[in-house]
Amino acid sequence: MPPDVAAFTDTYLPTVNGATYTIRTWRERWLGRGGRMDVVYPGSSHDPDTGEHPVRSLPFPFYEGFRLGAPTVPDAVRDIDIVHAHSPFGVGLAGLRLARRTDRPLVASYHTPAAEYAGYLAEGWLMNGVARAGNAYERWFLDRADHVIAPSDTAKADLEARGVGPVSTVANGIDVDRFAPTDAAAFRARHDLPGRGERPLVGYTGRHGFEKQLSDLVRAIDGTDAVLLFGGDGPARKTLEEQVAGSDADVRFLGFLDREELPAFYSALDVFAFPSPVETQGLVALEAMACGTPVVGVEAGALVETIDEDATGYHYDPGDVAGFRAALDRALAERDRLAETCLSRRESMGVERAVDALAAVYDAVL
Structure with a gap:
C-alpha cells in the first residue's frame, strides 16, 4: 500500500495557481492508487x-485571494x-x-522561490532586501527537509548550487x-474576441507579479496587429493597465x-507568451502545449x-524586447x-x- 501522506x-482552493493545481491533482492520483494524502491549508x-x-x-493584505494560515497541526494528520x-x-x-515531533520524514517541494514574494511586501530598493x-x-x-523536490532540472541545479540537498x-x-485541444468558438464569443484567422491572439495567464516581466510582453506586442490577452490578476495589473493606456497595443x-475555461483559453490562442525569468x-x-498552442518564452x-526550441516554441534573451517580438512573429508564422x-x-x-516519480521519493525517505 502507498504510504499515508499529509x-x-x-495556498489551496479556491485560489488557482500552479501549486494548488499540483497538490490537488497529485492528491486525486494518490487516492486513486489506494493511498491517503490529506491536505492542511x-x-x-x-x-x-x-x-x-x-x-x-x-x-493576505497585499494580494486578494491569498490567506495567511496559522501554523496549526490538525489532530487528524498526526498518524501519517x-x-x-x-x-x-x-x-x-x-x-x-x-x-520533528513525530520523527516522520519531511519532504519539501520547491514550487516558487521565496524571493518572488518580495514584490508583495516592498518596492524599490527595499524589495532587494526583502528578497535576500x-x-x-x-x-x-529546506535544510531541515529530509528530501527536496524540484519541478525541473533547472530548479534542481539552482538548489544544489546553493548547497541544498x-x-x-x-x-x-x-x-x-x-488539457487538450478544444473548440474555442464559445470562449471567443463570450469575450468578444476576433475569430480564428482574423487577427493573431497572443496570451498569458497566471499571477501578474512584477517579477514576471509582463511589461516586456506589452512592449513586444505594441505596434503589431496582434490582440494580447491577460488572464489572471496580481499586484502588477494596475501598472500594466497604465502602460497599455499609453501605447497602441490592443490588450484585453x-x-x-x-x-x-483554461483549455478553451489556450486553444483560442495562436501563441502563448511567457516572459517570466523566475519559473521553476x-x-x-505545459498546459498550453498540451492544448496544441506553441509557447514563446524568455x-x-x-x-x-x-x-x-524550434519544436514547441521559441526563446528570446532576457530584456530583449525586439527579440521577443521576432520570436513571436516566427512562432505565429510557423504555428501549425x-x-x-x-x-x-x-x-x-x-x-x-x-506521481510515479513522487512515489519513488517517498519510498526513498522511508
Missing part, C-alpha cells in the same frame, strides 16, 4: 472534502507516515513541527485529459479564469528546458508545425509519470 500548503471559502483540513487564517510541505511559511512550518531575507529563510527551511526532479505534470484583461517549471506553458529559469509537435508530446507531460 500535505501542508499555504489556510481556511477559506472552499468546502473541504474528506481528508482536507482547513486551519485558522487571515486575508510522511509530511510533505509545499511551502515554507505558516502552514508549511506546521508541517515541519509535525515531522526570503532566500535566507527559504534555505533555512538531496534534491530530486519531480515534474508537476498536467492532466492531459483536461480577462481577470481570473475558471479552471474549466512553468506549468501554464531563455531563463526553467523555461530554458520547458520550451523545446509547432502545434503538431506540441500535441505529439502530450503524454510525456502527464501527471501519472509525475
